[in-house]
Amino acid sequence: MSERATDKATGQVSEPASEQRDAGAVGPVGAALLGEAMTKSGLLWIEVEGDRTWPAWHVWDDGAALVVSGPGEQPLPWLPPEVRIILRSKDTGGRLLTVRAHVHVLEPGTPEWERATGLLRASRLNSVDDSLTRWAAECTVTALVPFDSPLESPGAYAAHDHREPPARTGATTTTWRPWHWGGRGEEKAERKRARDEAKAGRRAAKERAKLRKKRQRRGTRRQGR
Known part of the structure; x- marks a missing residue:
């Protein structure tokens, strides 16, 4: 007051x-x-x-x-x-x-x-x-x-920009954050990174499986000779 x-x-x-x-x-x-x-x-x-x-x-x-x-x-x-x-x-x-x-x-x-x-x-x-x-x-x-x-006044302003740091406030959202459709930006980014890593892991597993099959076929051919 x-x-x-x-x-x-x-x-x-x-x-x-x-x-x-x-x-x-x-x-x-x-x-x-x-x-x-x-x-x-x-x-x-x-x-x-x-x-x-x-x-x-x-x-x-x-x-x-x-x-x-x-x-x-x-x-x-x-x-x-x-x-x-x-x-x-x-x-x-x-x-x-x-x-x-x-x-x-x-x-x-x-x-x-x-x-x-x-x-x-x-x-x-x-x-x-x-x-x-x-x-x-x-x-x-x-x-x-x-x-x-x-x-x-117009045409006669001070050189400094009058910018000041934000005023202190007791407002906070650390205990509860409003729900967002599809999640917040950082949450969406984290999920995308997880999906990309999972896709990269599956691709690497497929490539390793192909290499194993090729080696097995080569080994079978050599044994047949």
Whole structure:
């Protein structure tokens, strides 16, 4: 479950996103590309300093990316007051924009929280009746508000490729592997090798039998002389 984004010095929860949304806003050109990227793709990556980059499902609303995390939802770590957001191209799936964003945790019961959860729930295909109650009690709703010029954009990308090692996971199939029609690839290959070896053995046995018969016929002819 994500902890609430707080100021390390005061321990206070961040102000609602609506009160700080205009501060350091992205310029008109960047805002148009940002809005298009946010609305076309429901997935973004949150780059946390000192941690890995986390994928997150989101809803874009009036200059903020709304994210819900916690038990039963997508996992996210504690988010500092500022993060980097990486957006992908819907057409190619590649990196399109990298922007800085302020992190604002929305408090349950506030107008901002009600609006955000209404949009998040409406965009969910598998939402349940008690999702808002569960979100208020157990989860964290966060608004990520981009600001300033993009750090990366078309024609101005960093030299490194941003590739990272796979995240650790407890998922495993060592105790049980799903059944496959005809067996798995390695099992099929092993059976083919066994069949080929058996065929080669039978051919070799036939050749040895032929040689024995030839030797017997030669021996019989010599004895008849």
